[in-house]
Amino acid sequence: MTAPFDLNDDNVVVIIGTGAGGGVLGNELAQKGVSVVALEAGGRYLPEDYINDEWESFGQLAWLDPRTTSGDWRVARDFSGLPAWIVKAVGGTTVHWAGASLRFQEHEWKAKTTYGDVQGASLLDWPIDAAEMAPWYEKAETKLGVTRTGGREGLPGNNNYKVFEAGAKALGYKEVHTGRMAINSADYDNRVACQQTGFCFQGCKWGAKWSAAYTDIPRGEATGNLEVRERCQAARILHDANGKVTGVEYFDADGNLQMQKARIVCVAGNSFESPRLLLNSASSMFPDGLANSSGQVGRNYMRHTTGSVYAVFDKPVRMWRGTTMAGIIQDEARHDPSRGFVGGYELETLGLGLPFMAAFLDPGAWGREFTTALDSYENMAGMWIVGEDMPQETNRVTINHEVKDKYGLPVVDVHFDDHPNDIAMRNHAYRQGTAVYEAVGATRTFPTPPYPSTHNLGTNRMSERAQDGVVNKWGQTHDIANLFISDGSQFTTGAAENPTLTIVALAIRQADHIAAEMGKGAL
């Protein structure tokens, strides 16, 4: 049962993007009786459509529209047109994601206070804290069915995990387990337990992994209050003479320009498209783009300090079998400046198939140094580094007027330079990751550079004061009361943890706030 709303219905909340932020927000609002139109640029794919094949799946789901890159990050050289690896589909990047679901540590909500002044970094404290977020985290963990929370069992460890765990324990690490994962270890919430097929990044064909595509979105639609318009790409947010937003112009599935009126607009297109939309909506009243009086829209782009360590052993591992990322070492996540950097990092197991391994192990490399590594693919184990990176004002998403998408809209350029703290952290993590594998007899290790960004954060950041960021503690823009940001772009700082649980917790909390304010007539 879908709810078709009229284009002229100005009582609806329009959500742009249906991923971790927008998909959850849409369902939560619909459950509370709020009328929602969700615009989604991508199509709708369900478990039966997902493909156990890395490149074919990438072609099916990934956001492939043009983007450009600049800066000293290696992605700009190796994948100049693909700064991020994110999804364009109903459910957004929760179709691709691996399911690692961690809460921020308490001090990470207050990075500026905890780390002090870090030269070149635009650190800021979040206007919210761990105590405020605890109940929302609990709701998010329940929704996602996160293992090792709420009495849910952990997942069993696969081969890749067993190597990782043995090395970690040999090194003396204590907080080592199969992760807190939004993947069922037992049947839960009408979804089956994980069958260890090993294609978590390609969309879980069993539905064992939580994704908004087949949970929140159909449930929201079932209320009759949520209409998802797929293959509809928002182009511009409109406003009236009072500076209130009034509707959204979008290109529909046939490429025709439409306009949906709105009472409230919530932007959740991930950290490139959300600022792009605000900037492309510039008007004579807001010449620098919507909600940009601070000049902060598009700035402070964060992508986590990442990298991978792969290792070859003298015997088979077969890391591709089973869950892609169910394994974690948390001992290095603490803040301990004696290591030569502020903030911390997590180490998580990661298994790639042969096609992606060839593309990502050492992009651009060739010759026997490279091919002998792949010759040992069967004997490889792998892990991923995810650490807190420093926000910098100059790491930013801007509009590149030279390059247009198929609708003639200018695309984004993504500029990123590593901060010295990022480099020090990554090098530390490479050393520790290598030591983990050497402790169990690795014959060769590979400190692998970051992939196109999977975690994209911070480009519409949350701040106490209007001049420091784009949104307040509710994700409401400082400048425009009925314009909200509902995705990872509202992150003030990135913390060491994978972001999605926090995006979901913030979306549940935001839905509660919006519905309450609407009820009071304040919005």
Add this chain to the structure above:
Amino acid sequence: MTRKPDLRSMTRRELLASGAKAGAALVIGSNFVTHATEAWAMETTALEPATMATLVQMARDIYPHDRVADQFYAAAVKGYDTPEAAPAIEAGVAALDAAAQGMGHPSYLGTPWERDRVEILRSMEQSGFFQTIRGGLVTGLYNNKEVWPVFGYEGESFSQGGYLDRGFNDINWL
């Protein structure tokens, strides 16, 4: 017009042209035997057969896997055999041969040792031609399902019920 390149005779011709020393000829001679046992041939339509033979060798030299047969390298570059792609590829291979000659070899294919061919490739690593061929191989070679078994990769697993009962945690040497 359809032409069939015979990689063996091509290489042989190159070899004759090169007047290679006896030692090197023996090494290459054993390569012919290997090739001769491979039951495959590829037709070219737009590219010169010699160009295709050079591309196949170049592909192997960029991503050398001794357990991967020539047919997979050939499959990975056969997409360049179109009227649109051919002029740039012919020019690229001509430049490759010129680079080989600049280093004292008769041609790229006529350079018997891999280390010498790699040196030739290094000298043109920044060229658009090299980068196109290398970039195309990343998917052309490694995304070929038929080559996966050589690396032990098992591919799709959903239809077999995943690895829950098929060894997701069967490691026994730790």
